[in-house]
Amino acid sequence: MLLFKTDLHKYKAYSGNKSTLVLMLTTQGLWALFVYRYSNKIYRSALPSFFKKPLLRLAVLWQKWIEIVAGISIPYSVSIGHSFYIGHFGNIIINSKAIIGDNCNISQGVTIGISGKEEKRGVPILGNNVYIGANAVLAGRIVVGDNVVIGANSLVNKNVESNVTVLGVPAKKISDNSSSGYI
Missing domain, CATH: 2.160.10.10 (Hexapeptide repeat proteins)
Known part of the structure; x- marks a missing residue:
């Protein structure tokens, strides 16, 4: 989750250094990025397929929930570099x-x-x-x-x-x- 840390660092800098807890509770873009980074890590992992496929199915459900709640669709197969920032949700x-x-x-x-x-x-x-x-x-x-x-x-x-x-x-x-x- 090293890449998520770079995203979080950028969000903190843009927010006037709000706490991680406040950002995680109130920032929809950060929710979407957390789910994406977690799901992408599974997608790119060398896990055996009998373990990887069920995890990816759960990741898709989690991503759909974020898409419904925040209006942000970032599939797990997208390639996104470090320090990504979503300015506003929706x-x-x-x-x-x-x-x-x-x-x-x-x-x-x-x-x-x-x-x-x-x-x-x-x-x-x-x-x-x-x-x-x-x-x-x-x-x-x-x-x-x-x-x-x-x-x-x-x-x-x-x-x-x-x-x-x-x-x-x-x-x-x-x-x-x-x-x-x-x-």
């Missing part, structure tokens, strides 16, 4: 095959999902230090570089180079400002 959907780098922040209403046809069909890969604003949608086989800001209500369906800010539908580069200061 309406967050991450595809089971998505890859999210280290030290990323997402806001409420974000969808990271599958889209496209034939060879363009797939899910996003996000680099490190990516900030995603409220209600943004990232869809298709795209790569989002490091240190990127994705503005609120944007639709990202094409690759995004590193160290830029994108905004709009479809999202376009609006500046060379990186995510420094957002994360």
Whole structure:
């Protein structure tokens, strides 16, 4: 659960160093991350399948409960780096095959999902230090570089180079400002 400790450390820093107990009782994003990290650890473990499969079935039930209560869907097979932060709870959907780098922040209403046809069909890969604003949608086989800001209500369906800010539908580069200061 080393990765969860990095998530918790980030939540503490953002909250003015509230206690772990207060954060665990009051922060839905942290609930979802705890369940995800626990379930992902089982998924990636070398446990024998007769033991692993029942544990994963329980993990799916636990994840569904979190999805109903908090509105955050993070399947156990997603790959998420350290220090992940969910700014607000609600309406967050991450595809089971998505890859999210280290030290990323997402806001409420974000969808990271599958889209496209034939060879363009797939899910996003996000680099490190990516900030995603409220209600943004990232869809298709795209790569989002490091240190990127994705503005609120944007639709990202094409690759995004590193160290830029994108905004709009479809999202376009609006500046060379990186995510420094957002994360």
